[in-house]
Amino acid sequence: MTKTVDPDPPAARVGRPRSERSRSEVLRAASDLMREVGLRAMTTDEIAARSGVGKATIYKWWPNKYAVAVEAFLAAMDTAAADPDTGSAERDFRLALRGIMQFYRGPNGRVFAQLIGEAQSHPDIAAELRHHLMQPRREVGRAIWDRGVARGELRTDIDREIAVDLVFGPAMYRLLATDAPLDAETADAIVAAAMRGLAAV
Amino acid sequence: MTKTVDPDPPAARVGRPRSERSRSEVLRAASDLMREVGLRAMTTDEIAARSGVGKATIYKWWPNKYAVAVEAFLAAMDTAAADPDTGSAERDFRLALRGIMQFYRGPNGRVFAQLIGEAQSHPDIAAELRHHLMQPRREVGRAIWDRGVARGELRTDIDREIAVDLVFGPAMYRLLATDAPLDAETADAIVAAAMRGLAAV
Amino acid sequence: MTKTVDPDPPAARVGRPRSERSRSEVLRAASDLMREVGLRAMTTDEIAARSGVGKATIYKWWPNKYAVAVEAFLAAMDTAAADPDTGSAERDFRLALRGIMQFYRGPNGRVFAQLIGEAQSHPDIAAELRHHLMQPRREVGRAIWDRGVARGELRTDIDREIAVDLVFGPAMYRLLATDAPLDAETADAIVAAAMRGLAAV
Amino acid sequence: MTKTVDPDPPAARVGRPRSERSRSEVLRAASDLMREVGLRAMTTDEIAARSGVGKATIYKWWPNKYAVAVEAFLAAMDTAAADPDTGSAERDFRLALRGIMQFYRGPNGRVFAQLIGEAQSHPDIAAELRHHLMQPRREVGRAIWDRGVARGELRTDIDREIAVDLVFGPAMYRLLATDAPLDAETADAIVAAAMRGLAAV
DNA sequence: GAATAAACGAGACGGTACGTCTCGTCTTATG
DNA sequence: CATAAGACGAGACGTACCGTCTCGTTTATTC
Known part of the structure; x- marks a missing residue:
């Protein structure tokens, strides 16, 4: 089995493609909000308002605000933990x-x-x-x-x-x-x- | 000064005293609910319904359901951690x-x-x-x-x-x-x- | 007819007699409150607080706050409607x-x-x-x-x-x-x- | 200028439009309830439950249950008072x-x-x-x-x-x-x- | 270049828990 | 025994957030 279809890249799907701008704005807004008001106090409405993205769009790509939070958090931090390897x-x-x-x-x-x-x-x-x-x-x-x-x-x-x-x-x-x-x-x-x-x- | 501080005991406060039964029923109901549905899914209304205690009474003595949960949790478990002291x-x-x-x-x-x-x-x-x-x-x-x-x-x-x-x-x-x-x-x-x-x- | 039975007065009922002071204070407080905040916004608790009368006492003598209000209102106003009788x-x-x-x-x-x-x-x-x-x-x-x-x-x-x-x-x-x-x-x-x-x- | 002002009709407001069905169901439920249990005993929760409309939606469009009641009452009755005009x-x-x-x-x-x-x-x-x-x-x-x-x-x-x-x-x-x-x-x-x-x- | 298709923003929606409020009842200690 | 103080059970209130939906619009591919 030589790695089959690979659904996305050449897919050239019909219809309007997902807006990368929306995605990044949502993550940025969520990232800011988490730091400002905390995870619990952050609301989906506020993420939508700040990012200028419709709430339905958020729920289309993420199941809930916590999934947004996790992705925003991972994106915001240097996720790759550095391995020192000093010899000791x-x-x-x-x-x-x-x-x-x-x-x-x-x-x-x-x-x-x-x-x-x-x-x-x-x-x-x-x-x-x-x-x-x-x-x-x-x-x-x-x-x-x-x-x-x-x-x-x-x-x-x-x-x-x-x-x-x-x-x-x-x-x-x-x-x-x-x-x-x-x-x-x-x-x-x-x-x-x-x-x-x-x-x- | 013979009379030690101790403000409460002989206080004999006026008015109906706090119902110990209500307090313990609330804690019991909360304890059960936490185990059954989890902390987040537990609602104040359900605590009130199960314990037969009015919601206002709960909010009179605890600021929110989490305070109830903490107290119920502490009451339900043997809070005193045993010190083994075996000599080693x-x-x-x-x-x-x-x-x-x-x-x-x-x-x-x-x-x-x-x-x-x-x-x-x-x-x-x-x-x-x-x-x-x-x-x-x-x-x-x-x-x-x-x-x-x-x-x-x-x-x-x-x-x-x-x-x-x-x-x-x-x-x-x-x-x-x-x-x-x-x-x-x-x-x-x-x-x-x-x-x-x-x-x- | 010289004023008949009238069950109470000579009764010399046993126990502490009803406090006339309480009654009048309740009516005065209710009367004030009605004028200040209106009938609906007036609460039994506030009547009790202002009059220095226990809430239970109020409910002992009146079925609800509206009964208090009616009595307070009638007491406060010159209930006897004057008949002019001018000849015309x-x-x-x-x-x-x-x-x-x-x-x-x-x-x-x-x-x-x-x-x-x-x-x-x-x-x-x-x-x-x-x-x-x-x-x-x-x-x-x-x-x-x-x-x-x-x-x-x-x-x-x-x-x-x-x-x-x-x-x-x-x-x-x-x-x-x-x-x-x-x-x-x-x-x-x-x-x-x-x-x-x-x-x- | 032939086209008169008339700001709304072609407005084509953005966002989901207000649900006419919700509005009429609320009014119908309120109208029924007023007759069945009276104005005071009618609760917003019951209006919501009967109409299948969320409570928040009711409070979005009416300030309280009495406003709903007035509108329901006016809608339910033939508001146009007939003018007899018999010549006398x-x-x-x-x-x-x-x-x-x-x-x-x-x-x-x-x-x-x-x-x-x-x-x-x-x-x-x-x-x-x-x-x-x-x-x-x-x-x-x-x-x-x-x-x-x-x-x-x-x-x-x-x-x-x-x-x-x-x-x-x-x-x-x-x-x-x-x-x-x-x-x-x-x-x-x-x-x-x-x-x-x-x-x- | 028209038709088709999907994603989009705005925002209204049903549902549900929240914490507050008032009612009328009760349970104490006090007079 | 009536009282004041005040805690109580019940339940409606109005708010907030969730996740879904319904519009009209925009942006792409397909014919």
Whole structure:
């Protein structure tokens, strides 16, 4: 099977084509609104009003405002998580976690937290976030882990997923459930503790 | 001054006193509804209908349905987090994390996740949860840590809060942002990894 | 006949007697409120608050706020309609209608109109008003009529009730359904027209 | 310029046009409800439920249920008051008043009374009723009067408005403030008395 | 260049939950 | 025992947002 039809590109569909301008205006308006009033307070009517796009058009291309929000959020941020690859797993983890903390701390951090929050009641949002946000991040973590194991820097008797959870979990815990700081020093301290362990000797 | 402050007890307030029955019925109805239809789909009208309490009475004592939900949730669960205190910090952490994972896995787990989710848009809910749920849990973690340090089982160069984050953070990360399992084996593996660290030797 | 049984006075009923102060305070508060905010906007709670009387006490002695309003209204106004009896039916009617118009025009006029309005949906209010307000007024009209007939000033082939309607009806018509003036000149014009008739010669 | 101003007709307004079906269903439902349960007991929710129209739509086009009621009432009745014009003012008045009495007596009579009643607390309802109900009726009365004067049947020293009040006032007085009958004989008696006057000779 | 087709903006629509308000009843402690 | 204070159940109110629909218009491909 050599990759079949591919429905869109040469399709040259009849009728008026989808307006790219509308799409981008909707996403921009949603992105702004999320930051200004928050995810919950943002209304579809306001997105429509700000973007100059009809409400029906929004509902034609997105199932609800949360889908718009997720797409707007992903488009607005640099979705590709950078993989440091400095030659040291500890240094890589440090840089990766610092990046995450910085992101959480920034203007998109609260929006992200609200999206994760909304996802607890909307399985489709949850799936979308997991696929486009969490997975890429974890993938970087896994790559760091694998390289460290290959270099003999890391234990081999620990499940890779557990290891990634240990490094990335505390940051989200702090973001969503505490008001503890999310700064670079904290990132470094978490990575240091995770690497060397809590037990004495 | 013999008479201690204590403004209320002998107050013998004038007028009809608040109905304890109404309060408990509201909380019970809310608790049931959260489990049955979820936090978002639960409506104030339905709480009123099920509890036989007037809607105005609900709004008199709680500002909105989320405040009811938080109180109902706290009342419904054994809010006092048990402190194992087995004489070993690792064993204590293991038991504590197993307890948390079991709670997350159970019927209240999803409700809790939805509450944390809602808290991202409602600062007052967030404060309530932090004060009545997160803090007691962390307090147990801190006690375990302090005892372990006193016994010489744990490192002394690690910030206590970081240590608690390392043990409890991954569980919440899994609950809210992944669909990874939340079983006892995972709890044990997380504690083991946290104690011994990720770095080789 | 020296004033008969009258069940209460010597009864020396057991328990705390009804507070006359409460009764009058309720009526005073209701009377004020009706004039200030209107009959519909007046609430039982506000009557209670202003009068310093418990709401339950109000409902103990009156079935609802409209009953309070009727009683307050009757108490506040000089309920006894004066019978002029000048020796001339036309002059009597003129004076009576002038009095009615003046009353309609005054601060109690709008309250009265609102009571009549409310009575359209509350048969008990209607009955109360008819008995204590309309009937005494009509009685004066009937007396004027009878004296005029006896004096030979008035036709004998007209039903007395019709005659009274003809003199008093236009005023209420103006009060309730038009914004035509309610002054003494109008009163005189109505009586003059009613007396002499509309037909030429 | 041949094409006269006429701003609306070819307007071809943008957006979905107002649903005529919704409007008429609301009015029909309100009309039914007023007759069935009365004006006060009729609720906006019930109008919405019966008409299959959203509550928000009702509030979009009418400020409250009374505005709906007035419009429904006017639409349901033959708003154009017929002008008899028989060639005799007395006969014209008789027919007109008979018609009014019949209307008051009928199923719409009580609704009308309740509307007038409500108007005592709602100036906008009052204005609406005056403009669309009272004025047309009075206009007929004025026309009858003018024709009678032209034909020399009626006095010329009586104010036209006073004359109309004299004929139409008693009927409303009876409807709203007494329980006296509203039949054709009464109508005839009133007109007869008004025409010939109350005074002897 | 006319016909066809789809997407578009505007905005009205049915539905539903919200939080507020008033009614008339009740449950206390007080006089 | 009547009272004042005030909490209560019931239920209507008017608002807000959701997601759908119905217009007339615009922008493309197809004949």
